[in-house]
Amino acid sequence: MMAAAFDVAGRLSEGDRALTVLDEYVAACQVLGVASPGPLAELYRAESGLDLDALAADARSLDAAVVVAQDASRLQGNGYRELTAQWSGTGGDAAGGFLRSLTVTAEDVVTHLQRSAQALTTLRDELWRAVDDKVDAVMRTEARAAGHRDQWSAASRAVLDGAGDMSAASEIVDQQVKPFVLGAVSG
Secondary structure, eight states, X not given: OOOOTTOHHHHHHTTHHHHHHHHHHHHHHHHTTOOOSOXXXXXXXXXXXXXXXXXXXXXXXXXXXXXXXXXXXXHHXXXXXXXXXXXXXXXXXXXXHHHHHHHHHHHHHHHHHHHHHHHHHHHHHHHHHHHHHHHHHHHHHHHHTGXXXXXXXXXXXXXXXXXXXXXXXXXXXIIIIHHHXXXXXXX
């Protein structure tokens, strides 16, 4: 089942089976003295609590604030035009200058709110892309070993459990799984 867009937990769960297989290979290699590329599950799940819907909601809130700020800016501009049409002289000029500066500030607020809303949307999209790419990478990496999966998994489990033909299992892990882990998983 494919996760809905921006469902980080659901998308990460799609790669769980592949992660379990890769983690088993790494653990077997560690038993035979190969340095670990790191705690795969921890690295893989780093974004598991990420709530991209919250970013989208914040962006919508900022978009709503833009509408309110645009209305305020429009009213400010109307006030400036009315004042300058009816009040002349030094006092009118001073009041007009003040209202003009408020109008410019209001327009700046609108611009910054729009940029902030767009930044949150971009952030959400980039974070989703990073999660999606991570899951795809784990699944592609595990799929590269598909032709050896049964043999490598059995050998890895034998090494991890210390059961069965340890010599043959160690040889498979050392000669086949280890290069795969060092080349594909560590990278």
